[in-house]
Amino acid sequence: MSDKAVSIKVEDKLYQNRYLVDAERPHIQIKDEALCASCTTRQCTVCCPAGCYEGAADKVVLTTDGCLECGTCRVICTTHRNVEWEYPRGGYGIQFKFG
Amino acid sequence: MSEKFDVIVVGAGASGNAAAYTLAKSGLKVLQLERGETSGAKNVQGAILYADALERIIPDFREEAPLERHIIEQRMWVMDERSYVGSHFRSDDFNKPPYNRYTIIRAKFDKWFSDKVKEAGALVICETTVKTLLRDDAGKVIGVEVDRIDGKIYADLVILADGVNSTLARKAGFRPELDPKHVALAVKEIHFLPKDVIESRFNIQDEEGVVIEMMGKITHGMMGTGFLYTNSDSISVGVGCLLSDFMTQKITPYQLLEQLKAHPSVAPMLEGGEMKEYAAHLIPEGGYHAIPQIYGDGWMIVGDSGMFVNAVHREGSNLAMTTGRIAAETAIELGRAGKAMSAANLALYRKRLDDSFVIKDLKKYKDLPELLDNNKQFLTTYPELLNRSAYAMLKVDGEDKRSKQKDIYRGFRAERSLFGLLGDAYKLWRAFR
Ligand SMILES: Cc1cc2nc3c(=O)[nH]c(=O)nc-3n(C[C@H](O)[C@H](O)[C@H](O)COP(=O)(O)OP(=O)(O)OC[C@H]3O[C@@H](n4cnc5c(N)ncnc54)[C@H](O)[C@@H]3O)c2cc1C
Numbered sequence: 001m002s003d004k005a006v007s008i009k010v011e012d013k014l015y016q017n018r019y020l021v022d023a024e025r026p027h028i029q030i031k032d033e034a035l036c037a038s039c040t041t042r043q044c045t046v047c048c049p050a051g052c053y054e055g056a057a058d059k060v061v062l063t064t065d066g067c068l069e070c071g072t073c074r075v076i077c078t079t080h081r082n083v084e085w086e087y088p089r090g091g092y093g094i095q096f097k098f099g
Numbered sequence: 100m101s102e103k104f105d106v107i108v109v110g111a112g113a114s115g116n117a118a119a120y121t122l123a124k125s126g127l128k129v130l131q132l133e134r135g136e137t138s139g140a141k142n143v144q145g146a147i148l149y150a151d152a153l154e155r156i157i158p159d160f161r162e163e164a165p166l167e168r169h170i171i172e173q174r175m176w177v178m179d180e181r182s183y184v185g186s187h188f189r190s191d192d193f194n195k196p197p198y199n200r201y202t203i204i205r206a207k208f209d210k211w212f213s214d215k216v217k218e219a220g221a222l223v224i225c226e227t228t229v230k231t232l233l234r235d236d237a238g239k240v241i242g243v244e245v246d247r248i249d250g251k252i253y254a255d256l257v258i259l260a261d262g263v264n265s266t267l268a269r270k271a272g273f274r275p276e277l278d279p280k281h282v283a284l285a286v287k288e289i290h291f292l293p294k295d296v297i298e299s300r301f302n303i304q305d306e307e308g309v310v311i312e313m314m315g316k317i318t319h320g321m322m323g324t325g326f327l328y329t330n331s332d333s334i335s336v337g338v339g340c341l342l343s344d345f346m347t348q349k350i351t352p353y354q355l356l357e358q359l360k361a362h363p364s365v366a367p368m369l370e371g372g373e374m375k376e377y378a379a380h381l382i383p384e385g386g387y388h389a390i391p392q393i394y395g396d397g398w399m400i401v402g403d404s405g406m407f408v409n410a411v412h413r414e415g416s417n418l419a420m421t422t423g424r425i426a427a428e429t430a431i432e433l434g435r436a437g438k439a440m441s442a443a444n445l446a447l448y449r450k451r452l453d454d455s456f457v458i459k460d461l462k463k464y465k466d467l468p469e470l471l472d473n474n475k476q477f478l479t480t481y482p483e484l485l486n487r488s489a490y491a492m493l494k495v496d497g498e499d500k501r502s503k504q505k506d507i508y509r510g511f512r513a514e515r516s517l518f519g520l521l522g523d524a525y526k527l528w529r530a531f532r
């Protein structure tokens with residue numbers, strides 16, 4: 001933690017992980033895009049440890065491929081409760097080699 | 100599957116494996132369901148294993164469990180941006196078998212534990228996510244529905260060992276949604292290094308291990324800690340903070356981890372290592388007040404799902420194994436006495452936990468989470484002052500020590516009134532006592 005800012009792309013980290021992506025069947029969904037458009041905090045774009053939420057002008061784009069299945073996005077969306085959160089189908093998703 | 104089981108255990112983490120093993124060993128017909136490819140594929144831990152809890156379940160586990168290093172030295176670091184003030188405790192007493200604490204790698208460890216569960220006679224089915232609990236008209240839990248065709252399976256008792264997010268307990272209304280104040284998000288990485296490099300870097304040999312717990316400015320004022328643990332030929336490094344704090348910050352969890360790794364006191368320990376995995380997981384840290392109802396007609400909750408983590412002492416897996424074992428023992432006893440798995444009878448589980456270290460310890464620290472949350476100076480101001488003071492006292496620069504002491508004292512007073520300082524000391528003493 002030196003004074004210089006440490007920049008990091010989360011993709012470089014996720015690249016080390018093993019996933020079995022359930023194509024076309026995202027396990028997490030935003031319930032109502034309009035709510036995200038008006039959401040003032042948009043903390044999902046900061047708190048998700050896999051950077052799955054990306055803020056755009058009029059919406060938030062969720063891509064679950066790199067999801068670590070932690071649950072953070074669901075717990076922190078307190079104002080709108082706008083995250084429909086399930087585990088992936090059995091066998092799919094992140095496969096921790098070490099954990 | 101039209102078969103009926105005595106008990107279904109949902110989840111094959113620390114608590115589920117402890118429960119399923121104990122139940123199967125007693126001869127009950129047990130089905131264990133796990134959504135991961137194998138037991139451990141979804142699980143994240145630091146990880147320190149506390150021998151006692153496992154020893155009560157599998158006494159000779161040391162002969163075959165995949166253990167990394169037994170811990171002979173514990174370091175606690177209070178950090179600011181450039182330095183740390185630390186206490187190190189190392190003792191040759193920790194080198195006398197049977198060892199008390201080990202580092203482990205969860206994916207490997209859980210796989211081993213799961214093999215023991217199968218050996219004990221349970222039917223273990225992986226790659227299967229339980230969708231909902233099946234209940235009769237009176238609300239009694241009578242089985243589960245899984246994400247496979249013909250997905251209804253019945254049992255006299257369902258044990259929820261499905262971890263901190265427990266979709267099942269939430270959907271069934273047994274537990275509310277997690278409060279961001281009651282859970283921490285931890286991110287961690289594993290870095291591989293040659294065994295001899297780790298041993299010379301940490302001044303250890305053979306299977307000896309060192310663990311470092313870190314606090315202070317590394318968490319940017321958020322309630323949380325960092326850690327660095329030595330495994331056989333790898334190092335686990337991570338940081339975790341309360342979600343309620345993450346919510347009010349602009350720093351991402353991976354930036355926080357990156358900054359910790361770049362700290363001038365941490366970076367040399369990781370130098371040259373190869374990062375092979377990045378993981379994240381929630382930790383229930385609400386303590387005693389956050390424990391939900393943990394039993395009812397046809398069901399019990401064990402482990403993280405019941406919020407059984409002692410955050411002050413970084414204990415979770417042992418509480419998971421202990422609650423899993425005690426839940427199993429309660430069911431076995433009721434079964435033998437021919438009693439139903441009703442809420443009234445399963446109340447015995449809660450009573451036994453009340454009498455065990457699990458609830459006693461959680462009760463002891465019940466007010467600490469709140470206290471630290473309301474007193475952020477413990478996490479920012481004090482670590483900085485402590486480090487500044489140590490630096491001032493140790494630097495030889497021609498100024499006399501008494502003047503330096505006065506400056507330090509003034510530094511503390513400037514940041515906090517005398518009453519504030521005394522009050523803090525008292526609050527901390529009350530909470531840890
Ligand atoms: C970074 C970190 C560091 C930690 N360090 C330590 C430490 O050093 N020492 C310590 O003792 N504890 C530590 N803990 C806490 C410890 O990891 C947990 O307390 C422990 O793993 C809890 O065990 P569990 O069985 O309750 O839950 P888990 O281990 O999370 O297991 C739950 C299981 O249920 C499965 N599951 C969930 N839902 C379903 C479903 N619907 N259908 C099928 N399967 C399902 C999951 O896939 C998983 O295998 C740490 C935790 C973290 C995150």
Ligand code: SF4
Pocket residue numbers: 030035036037039040041042043044045060076077078080081082083
């Ligand atoms: S916090 Fe919730 S409502 Fe706000 S942008 Fe994120 S998902 Fe949408």
Ligand code: SF4
Pocket residue numbers: 028047048049050051052064066067068069070071072073074
């Ligand atoms: S579960 Fe965790 S990793 Fe997955 S999208 Fe939500 S916050 Fe990100």
